[in-house]
Amino acid sequence: MREKKKFLILLAVILLAIGIGSTLYVTLFKGSEKTEGLVVGGMEFSVDQLFGTLELVTVGEHQGVALAEVINKARIENPEEQKYTIIAEDGYQKIVGWESIRGGILTREKRVVFPDLPKQYWIKNIARIEVSRNE
Amino acid sequence: MSKTKILLGIVVFGSIWGLLECVLGGYLSGAVLTGVVALGLMAATRLVYNQKGMQLGIGLVAASLRAVNPLGGCVVCSVIAIALEGAIFELVWFAFSSDIEKAESLSIMISAGIVTAYACYTVAYVMSQMVTPLLFSAANLQVGNLAVFIPTILSKGVMAGLIGGVVFPAVVSVKQIEIFSIKSRWYYSLGSIATAACWIIVIALYR
Numbered sequence: 001m002r003e004k005k006k007f008l009i010l011l012a013v014i015l016l017a018i019g020i021g022s023t024l025y026v027t028l029f030k031g032s033e034k035t036e037g038l039v040v041g042g043m044e045f046s047v048d049q050l051f052g053t054l055e056l057v058t059v060g061e062h063q064g065v066a067l068a069e070v071i072n073k074a075r076i077e078n079p080e081e082q083k084y085t086i087i088a089e090d091g092y093q094k095i096v097g098w099e100s101i102r103g104g105i106l107t108r109e110k111r112v113v114f115p116d117l118p119k120q121y122w123i124k125n126i127a128r129i130e131v132s133r134n135e
Numbered sequence: 136m137s138k139t140k141i142l143l144g145i146v147v148f149g150s151i152w153g154l155l156e157c158v159l160g161g162y163l164s165g166a167v168l169t170g171v172v173a174l175g176l177m178a179a180t181r182l183v184y185n186q187k188g189m190q191l192g193i194g195l196v197a198a199s200l201r202a203v204n205p206l207g208g209c210v211v212c213s214v215i216a217i218a219l220e221g222a223i224f225e226l227v228w229f230a231f232s233s234d235i236e237k238a239e240s241l242s243i244m245i246s247a248g249i250v251t252a253y254a255c256y257t258v259a260y261v262m263s264q265m266v267t268p269l270l271f272s273a274a275n276l277q278v279g280n281l282a283v284f285i286p287t288i289l290s291k292g293v294m295a296g297l298i299g300g301v302v303f304p305a306v307v308s309v310k311q312i313e314i315f316s317i318k319s320r321w322y323y324s325l326g327s328i329a330t331a332a333c334w335i336i337v338i339a340l341y342r
Contacts, residue, residue: 015253022287
C-alpha cells in the first residue's frame with residue numbers, strides 16, 4: 001500500500017517533468033511561427049493583399065476568400081495533383097486534398113474553413129500552406 | 136443506495152458537466168475545463184457516491200449534451216474527448232482507488248489531482264484527434280501530423296495537471312456531504328429539475 005502511494009507521487013512528478021520538458025522543447029526548438037501574413041508554397045502574402053484582390057465567398061456563417069484562389073495566386077502548378085499541409089502558428093497541422101481546398105475559404109482572422117471536413121481541420125492562426133506532390 | 140438514485144446522480148452531474156462545457160467552452164481552454172469542471176465534478180461524485188463506473192456514465196451524459204450544441208470548436212472532437220475523460224478517470228482511479236479515496240495526506244491528494252487531470256487532458260486530446268477523422272469520409276487519420284504536435288499537447292497538459300493538483304484537495308471536503316441522508320422525495324425532485332434545466336438551457340440557447 002505504501003509502495004502504491006509512493007508510486008502515485010512519483011507518477012505525478014514524472015508527468016509534470018514530461019510536460020515541463022515538452023514546454024521547453026516547444027519553446028526552444030519549435031518556437032512559434034507568428035506572422036502577419038501567410039506563406040503559400042513559398043510565396044508570402046499579407047492578409048490585406050489577399051482580401052484586397054480576391055472576391056469574398058461565404059461558407060455557412062463564415063466569410064473569406066476562396067482557398068483555391070489563394071492557391072492560384074501562389075502560382076502552384078497543377079493544383080489538383082498536389083496535397084496541402086496547413087500549418088498553424090503553434091505547429092498544429094493537417095493535410096488536405098484539392099477537393100477540400102476547392103470548397104474551403106480563408107477568413108480575415110487567418111482561419112481556414114472546410115465545409116466537407118470536421119472542425120479539427122478548421123485551423124486557426126495559420127502561418128503556412130506547404131504544397132507537395134500527391135503520391 | 137438504490138440503483139435509481141445512482142442513475143439519477145449520473146444524469147444530473149453529467150448534465151451539469153455538459154452544460155458547463157457548452158457555456159464555458161467558448162471562453163476557457165480545454166486544459167482549464169478538464170482541470171476544474173471535469174476533474175472537479177468526477178472527483179466530487181466519486182467521493183460522495185463511492186460508486187465505481189459512475190464517472191464513465193457521467194462522461195457519456197455530458198458528451199451527449201455537448202453533442203446537442205453545434206457551436207464552438209470541433210463538436211465531434213469535444214464529444215469524444217469528454218466521453219474519454221470519464222473512461223480515463225475510471226482507469227486512473229481503478230489503479231489507485233484505495234489510496235485516492237482515503238486521501239489521507241495532502242501530497243496524495245495533490246498527486247491524484249495532477250495524475251488524473253494530466254492523463255484525462257492529454258490522452259483524450261490525442262484520442263479525439265485519432266478517432267474523429269474515422270467518422271468523416273473526406274478526412275483521414277494523419278499520424279505524422281499528430282506526432283509533430285504531441286509535444287505541444289504534453290506541454291498544454293501541464294496547465295490541466297497543475298489545476299487538478301489544486302482542485303482535487305479542494306474537492307475532498309465534499310466527502311462529508313451525506314447524499315444518502317437527503318429524503319428521496321427531495322433527491323428525485325431536485326435531480327429531475329436540475330437535469331431538465333441543463334438540457335433546456337442548452338437546447339434553447341444553442342439550437
